[in-house]
Amino acid sequence: MSKQTLDPAGTVECCAPLARAPLSDAGAEDLAPLFKAVADPMRLRLLSLIACHEGGESCVCDLTDAFDVTAPTISYHLRILREAGLISAERRGTWVYYRVNPPVMTRMSAVLEPRAALAPVAG
């Protein structure tokens, strides 16, 4: 079990694209758990539903209806996303509300950006 080192408040450093400078050992170790968290179809759909929901946040009650699985299964996948720092959770009254952590998604998106120079070269 790798320890999650991201600040849950989302104050992660943003990475240069991996195509611009070789990733360090530490950088790769830090990024791999983020990609592992989204390497699952249900977690990708959960992340998308949360991100697309009105106000950018979803109650768990909004999410369970979208899937044909039990509530504990949904909770398990939400916990993985939360532990990786991709979403945050806040209890308000009866329900827990989930919200995407944009700086973490920006970091993951930025690191995968290919640079223009990657296009095939002539000759």
Next chain:
Amino acid sequence: MSKQTLDPAGTVECCAPLARAPLSDAGAEDLAPLFKAVADPMRLRLLSLIACHEGGESCVCDLTDAFDVTAPTISYHLRILREAGLISAERRGTWVYYRVNPPVMTRMSAVLEPRAALAPVAG
């Protein structure tokens, strides 16, 4: 073992950010193996080394020196990246040359882009 459905030539459709419209079942099933391929520190570093190498391509001989692991381990990870469609391989003479597949990386990068509306709303 999931079947890889990406066209190896890289003519994948580019995805809208998952924060713009809820991902479909099929879209999530298609994307998850791509993120699984980069959910490993060594594969992230290999991808970065290939992408950063002069001309955007690397001989396997350029890659083995960067890691303290055996050649079969490198080959194993390169095969996973290739089977996922993230890199392509071409034999020229004695060596196999690897090149990043920019449309696949663009697709992965684009799908993770958070939209501005995800920032916390006032009130």
